[in-house]
Amino acid sequence: MKLNVGLLGGGSWGTTVASLTARNTDTTIWARNEDTVTEINEHHTNAKYLPGALLNKNLKASTSIQEVVENADVLIMGIPSQHFRQVLREAKPFIRPWIPIVSLAKGLELGTKMRMTQIIAEELPGHPAGVLTGPNLAKEIHNGKAAAAVIAMVDKTIGKELQGVFNSGLFRVYTNTDVIGCELGGALKNIMAIATGMGDGANAGDNTRAALITRGLSELTRLGTAMGGKRRTFAGLAGMGDLVATCSSSKSRNHHVGFQIGRGKSLDQIIKEMNEVAEGVKTAKAVMELAEDYKVDMPISREVYKVLYEGNTVNDAFMGLIKLESGSEQEPG
Template sequence: MNVTVLGGGSWGTTVASLTTARNPTVLWARDGDVAREVNDEHTNSKYLPDHRLPRRLRATDDLEKAVADADLLIVGVPSKGFRSVLEEVQRWVRPWIPVVSLTKGIERGSLLRMTQIVEELLPGHPAAALTGPNLAREIMAGQAAASVIATGDLSVAVALQSVLRHKLFRVYTNHDVIGCEVGGALKNVIAIAAGIAEGLGVGDNTRAAVITRGLAELTRLGVAMGAEAQTLSGLAGMGDLIATCISPQSRNRTVGEQLGKGRSLEEILSEMHMVAEGVGTAVTTLELAERYGVELPICQEIYKVVMGEERPIDAYRGLAQPGHEAEPG
């Protein structure tokens, strides 16, 4: 099976490194220098410093060349560029091949999940999402990790599972695509909140409360959108949330931590090579909350912070205000 991974960032490169163990894999990088380094040096120093890549992994910055012979297409570009890349590959992608999204975000404007964009632009192609607590550098270092491949057709999920799993990287199947994608997107917003707590030095009790109530928020919205609550208590929800909120490797947690230390969002983002999806998702989450009539107090406070309407310290004072919620027993 010929596998193509679109996106030469840390996670796209990591997934390509996993799949190339069993199947010929091509990594498409928009940056020609990244593609050349992967081919010549077997490294990706911009996104995965200090890690060697498999020698058999090949890379290109030619999108047509990357896509034309693919039997499986894996898309790991940021949500803001997801649609435009798929619009480009429409003319070259072979009929009926599965398309797997690695992207954890919601499209601005349309409020579509990534698999919905796949279904819109590439009808007839099985659409799936790979999601879970997957920190790229830990997986590249050979540490154990687990993920979820979500698609409505479990026979397709099982086939994809066999392609994606490798050594200590374990892949579970799930039919609840909505729950898996909502959990993956919203946890980035909560991670910003957890990072702000770290930056402000408000303590572990506060961080634990934010993470726990954050799980309640993403579950509330997910269920309103048609997800199963059980999904949000698993790897794609709670697991991903914990990893993203506590790890210094998390881009979204890092954004929050720097905000908590008083730096501006513009300054923080200008120094980052990779996209922190939670910044944009803070906006789309509030729009989804309004559409589905659910209350998301933590997400609302983070929205105010990223929009410059509120200081991080004031956001935490806002979270301390009396609310209407009762902790489930």
């Protein structure tokens, strides 16, 4: 039986996922912008976010949340984390009972420090909540490059069913029951991408990038496991895989932010010039609070936070990390 998919959010990744699921099943995407909706329906493109990409011709678009949601058997949330709850509340009156809700966001809500599946559970108790995550750069997928992702749901049966909704040609989807670990891996790696971007922008070199990625993985694993994620998850696609892709690619928004800071631009200027959200900028605030709550030392995240919010320079950040006493690689720290 084919499932009707409703997807909220017309950015690059939301549009990419909608185009992928449209290959397998009836999919309708919601976007606020009427021009975007008209463009998707009439030209099968979304030039603002995916220049040059041709979307699946079966994909339909609408400016009406009700139209997209009321017949959906699966709801996918392609909404940035700071607007996630608000849009979910708008959709709430039209969501059918018990349907799975899958988040694409890789961030944490400011103030509550909640993951998106926690927001779903709070706003819509009883709905199976999961996340699609992994090393997935939207523009590469549209260019026909192979990629792998993880659909994380606590219920194995639902995860297996949704695997078939997302699996598409060169886009391979694996299942995982560790929703906490998968979700945290996606959120925390964005801060490490800003750090490596800073290094690349300042011409720190390949060795520095490798060290930041490796120690960054150790750092996000410490917090992730303290919060209930499984260590093995952070060595997989949702952890190391996503970390490597985001920290190494100029197509990554968070790496871009760090790179421009490394080149001397101000954060305000960088954000103003971007038409998409770099989740790591705001997630850095929530992560510093969580590190304190769980008593986990996160030196890289701390230095990134100081650059973003306390006026430190990239040089200050690197000096701060160099001054740290290096212990055993097998021990936390």
